[in-house]
Structure formats: structure tokens, C-alpha cells
Amino acid sequence: MNILVCIKQVPDMESKFKVDGAGRWYDGADLAWRMNEYDEYAVEQAVQLKEKTGADLTVLCIGPERVKETMKKALAMGCDRGVHVADEASSTKDPFSIASIIAEFAGSKSFDLIFTGMQSQDRGSAQVGVLVAEMLGVPCITTIVGFAYEGGTISVKRELEGGVKAKVTSPVPALVTCQLGLNTPRYPTLPNIMKAKKKELVSVPVADLLKAQALAETSALYFPEKKGGGLVLEGDAGDLADKLIRILKEKTAVLA
Amino acid sequence: MKLLLVAEYREGKLQGSANDLMAFAGKMGAESAMFLVGTEADVPKFEGTLYLADVQSCGEYNPAVHKQLVLEAVSRSKAEMVVFSHSSYGWDLAPRVAFALKAAQVSEVVEVVEGVPVAPVCNSKLRRKVAVKTGQTVLTLQSGAFSLADEPSGTPVIEKISSTGGSVMSFGGYEQAVQGGVDLTKAQVIVSAGRGIGKPENIAIIAGLAKALKGEYGASRPVVDAEWAEHNRQVGTTGQTVSPKLYVACGISGAIQHLAGMKKSEFVVAINTDKDAPIGEVADVLVVADLKTFIPVLTEKINAL
Numbered sequence A: 001m002n003i004l005v006c007i008k009q010v011p012d013m014e015s016k017f018k019v020d021g022a023g024r025w026y027d028g029a030d031l032a033w034r035m036n037e038y039d040e041y042a043v044e045q046a047v048q049l050k051e052k053t054g055a056d057l058t059v060l061c062i063g064p065e066r067v068k069e070t071m072k073k074a075l076a077m078g079c080d081r082g083v084h085v086a087d088e089a090s091s092t093k094d095p096f097s098i099a100s101i102i103a104e105f106a107g108s109k110s111f112d113l114i115f116t117g118m119q120s121q122d123r124g125s126a127q128v129g130v131l132v133a134e135m136l137g138v139p140c141i142t143t144i145v146g147f148a149y150e151g152g153t154i155s156v157k158r159e160l161e162g163g164v165k166a167k168v169t170s171p172v173p174a175l176v177t178c179q180l181g182l183n184t185p186r187y188p189t190l191p192n193i194m195k196a197k198k199k200e201l202v203s204v205p206v207a208d209l210l211k212a213q214a215l216a217e218t219s220a221l222y223f224p225e226k227k228g229g230g231l232v233l234e235g236d237a238g239d240l241a242d243k244l245i246r247i248l249k250e251k252t253a254v255l256a
Numbered sequence B: 001m002k003l004l005l006v007a008e009y010r011e012g013k014l015q016g017s018a019n020d021l022m023a024f025a026g027k028m029g030a031e032s033a034m035f036l037v038g039t040e041a042d043v044p045k046f047e048g049t050l051y052l053a054d055v056q057s058c059g060e061y062n063p064a065v066h067k068q069l070v071l072e073a074v075s076r077s078k079a080e081m082v083v084f085s086h087s088s089y090g091w092d093l094a095p096r097v098a099f100a101l102k103a104a105q106v107s108e109v110v111e112v113v114e115g116v117p118v119a120p121v122c123n124s125k126l127r128r129k130v131a132v133k134t135g136q137t138v139l140t141l142q143s144g145a146f147s148l149a150d151e152p153s154g155t156p157v158i159e160k161i162s163s164t165g166g167s168v169m170s171f172g173g174y175e176q177a178v179q180g181g182v183d184l185t186k187a188q189v190i191v192s193a194g195r196g197i198g199k200p201e202n203i204a205i206i207a208g209l210a211k212a213l214k215g216e217y218g219a220s221r222p223v224v225d226a227e228w229a230e231h232n233r234q235v236g237t238t239g240q241t242v243s244p245k246l247y248v249a250c251g252i253s254g255a256i257q258h259l260a261g262m263k264k265s266e267f268v269v270a271i272n273t274d275k276d277a278p279i280g281e282v283a284d285v286l287v288v289a290d291l292k293t294f295i296p297v298l299t300e301k302i303n304a305l
């Protein structure tokens, strides 16, 4: 079997964000970067399948030089090789362009299964996986929280609202988008981190794979107006507790 | 501008999201038609054309077939904008329709400013305006971002559509969430643990405060996914929807899927080290503190009252 997993590098969501000079995206300086949370589940599922079937597993990521750090984590988790699509401007690309790049890469490689996250944490469009599948003409099942593979067929559970799940089966080739809780993503061990350093990690210029025109672009990025206007309390724990108890007594009936 | 609103039907019932779609159409002041794979016996109250496909023959989940049906309705209605809810149905189907139409899709739209859709970025800490370069557009709407002030009225004019297509994928029915155990929907006070608790042992800190307040403890999704709490304690779109007198969110950032489950609470207290955490937007009081040091102090003082 031949498997592809697509990952994105995103900033830590607890970062203090700043809008960049052009006013179109967040400033990338001084941010801590990590693997998109949903993609960790995608990598784990792909690695588990590889362990079971002896498949060959490629991890792909589009982005600037720094994304290689995140790709190394995927290699340490068990991917066999990395393909870095070098693109300093990946943050300005729309989901359609990102999907076109992935589909262009995957088109000639006949992957049996492609794993993506259900959405990216920063831009969160939940489009790239489905678009790649449509471009390649393979079935796509989104938001999976359960996965099994047996003799050319995948049996998955799609998560719906309220905790209900839909059971779906599909032949391969297919693409699945992974939801939180699908599995328990492993922490790379030190020996595996060392081994990962020797694994193949090639960079391909984005121009080699980008054949499509963007359909949309971010025209402005900004902080939403604060509407909540709730009270913000800061200070010493003892004082904070006293203040909060006073408020709860005044505003709610729970301490009466 | 002509809209096609894609309504949803699941487990034999029309879903309430049709109202949000109508609210959006109202805001846009646009002429709209509706689409549904459902039954004639259960159609939305709507003044306009409803393109209706029969759920018996088309199935509740069959994206290849539903895509063909939406495309048929788009072509009949001459819609310039196709509008879905950002739900498990919508985010699954919308990109397929967008790709077929060669249209740009904007996901999880929260508002439209001077005709330009706005979407959240980084857990709603930021927003972006999206300039669309295609004639037709596909949107998915964030759940709850648009809502009707009054109950809708009217009877749609039904135009039946059907599909002959099939799919290699097959749908094998639903699996219901496990029931039983604690019922958060009845609790007057809920103290919820988020990923900020750091490790499973710290559930005890949260449960301790819940007990002092004579309530129950709940959890955000990562805490449940990590199996630090049972699924029936999860608050949010894929868990419980609660409306207690007091909700205390501890180490919870305030993602939209969590807020959807607790924003009807009467009074909300958030305890978070990040002053800018989006939970601050719905909290009556945001205590900026490390929960591990603050909550034990608070619990002790409450117990001493």
C-alpha cells in the first residue's frame, strides 16, 4: 500500500497575535509553531495502518523552511519520507490552491489512501481534504472518529452533531479527513527522533506543482471588536477569590 | 443576487439550521430558494421554491448523489450563491459543490460586511475578510451566527428533483452516543475542566470546586478525548448543551464548538491564564489566573462560608 498524509504547521493558539504589515495575515515573527492538531490524528492513523499492512508512508507539507521542523516530528512518529513543498507565501494561498498543489503531487503517485486533518486551526476552512479528493476523483469521508482497513475497504465512523456517528464504508483509493479523538497520537521517542534525522526529506519548489489560479484571497485581517465586556479580574489568588465570591453572592443565587 | 439555501434532514427529521439560513437570506435582502433531501411531510416553513429530493431513494448520507442534486437545484434556480450550514453535512458537501461549480468557498462565515464575507481565524481570536474572485460563491455559515427573530412562516412551492447517480461509498446507519451516568442538562452549577488542567489528576481540583458549589463537573472535548472524563460530561456541539445558573470554565479557551454548548448559561465565570482567550467574550467574569493555584484557594474559601 501507498499512503499519503498531509500536514500543516500552525502557530500555538495561545500566542499573542499581531496583524502583519500588509494587514492581511498574522505576523509570523515570535510565534511558537506546531503541527495542526487535527493532523496529528491523521499522522497517527496513517502510521498505525502502515504498521499493520507494511505500507509506504509519505508526509507532505506546504510552507516556508520552518515547516521542516514539524515534518521531522511526523517522521519521528513513523512516516517513511517527507516531501516539503517550499512556499514562502503559503499563508496567502486559498484552500483551492493548496488542494491543487497536493492533487498535482498525488496525481501520478497512485496513493491508496490519503489522510488529512478535518480543518486547520488557524484558517480552519475544512476544504483542502475534500477538494483534493474531488480533484483526484476518489471518494472522501470527512470528520472521522473511527477507522479500520480490511482487504481494500475502509470502514469509518463519521462524527455528527450531538455525539451521533454515521457508519460508512468505501473501497480504496479514498481520502479521509481526521477529527479530534480518532486515536491517541504518539509522542516520538528519542531513538525515533534520532532515526528520523536520517529519513529522506526533500524540498520541491511550489512553482513545480502550482498549476491553478486562486479563487479567493484574504483581503483584510483584524481583531474582532470586543463585545463581551465582562469584568476582568487580575491579581493575588486570595484577593481574586474574595472578589469572585462577592460577585457570585451579588449576581447569582448559588452561594445563598 | 439569488441564493440557494441548503437545508438538512437527519434521522427522519428536518434540522433547525434551515432557520439560520433564512436569517442569513433576510440579512442579505436576497431572493432565495431552498434545497432539501427530505420528505414532503416535513418541509421548512418558507416562502419560495423548495427543490425537494426524496430521502427514501437518495439516502440521508450519500455525498456523491447529494452533490448532483444540489447542482441540479443550482442550475434550475440560477443561484449565484449556495449557502450551507457549517455542520457535518455542510462542510462535507459544500467543497464538492464548490469544486463542481468552479466557485470559491468561504467557510464558517460569521457576518457579511458590505457584501464581503468574514470568517474567524485562530480560534476566533482574529477575523478575516475574504475577497472572492469567482462569479458564483459557496458559503458555510457558523452555527448561531445568524438567527431569526421570529418563527418563520409560509408554505414553499415544491419542485421535485431526483438523481440517477450512485456512489461507491455506502452508509451503514447511525451509532448513538452512549447514554447514562451524570445528566449535566439538569445541573444548576457546572464547573468544567479544559485542557488547561494539564494532567488527569487535576480533575480533582475541578470536581472539588464543583462539589463546593453543589454542582457537577463537566469537560471540554480534549479532556474527554484523552479519557480524563467520560463523554457524558462533554459540553459542546458534539456533547451536551447546558444552561445552568452558573458555568465556570476552567482552562478552556472558548472554541465555538464549546461555546455552542454553554452560552445559554445564566452566569459565566472563566478562569484562564490567557487574558485574550475567546472565552472572555462570553464570560461575565474572567479571572486571569493559573487554575492550579487559584481554584484550591477559591474552593477553600467557599467551603468556609
Ligand SMILES: Cc1cc2nc3c(=O)[nH]c(=O)nc-3n(C[C@H](O)[C@H](O)[C@H](O)COP(=O)(O)OP(=O)(O)OC[C@H]3O[C@@H](n4cnc5c(N)ncnc54)[C@H](O)[C@@H]3O)c2cc1C
Pocket (backbone or CB within 6 Å): A014, A180, B193, B194, B195, B196, B197, B219, B220, B221, B222, B223, B234, B235, B236, B237, B238, B239, B240, B250, B251, B252, B253, B254, B255, B256, B257, B258, B261, B271, B272, B273, B274, B277, B289, B290, B291, B292
Ligand atoms: C466538529 C467539531 C466538534 C467539536 N465539538 C466540541 C465539543 O463538543 N466540545 C468541546 O469542548 N470542543 C469541541 N471541539 C473542539 C474545539 O474546537 C476545541 O478544540 C476545544 O474546545 C478546545 O478545548 P480547550 O478549550 O479545553 O483546550 P484549548 O483550546 O487547548 O485551551 C486551553 C486553555 O487553557 C488555558 N490554560 C492553560 N494552562 C492554564 C492554567 N494553568 N490555568 C488556567 N488556564 C490555563 C489556555 O490559556 C487555553 O485558553 C470540536 C471541534 C470540531 C471541529
Ligand SMILES: Nc1ncnc2c1ncn2[C@@H]1O[C@H](COP(=O)(O)O)[C@@H](O)[C@H]1O
Pocket (backbone or CB within 6 Å): A006, A007, A008, A009, A036, A038, A039, A042, A060, A061, A062, A063, A090, A095, A098, A115, A116, A117, A118, A119, A120, A121, A123, A124, A125, A126, A127, A128, A129
Ligand atoms: N499548507 C498545507 N500543507 C499540507 N497540508 C495542508 C496544508 N494546509 C492544509 N492542509 C491539509 O488540509 C487539511 C484541512 O485544511 P483547511 O482546509 O485549511 O482547514 C489540514 O488538516 C491538512 O491536512
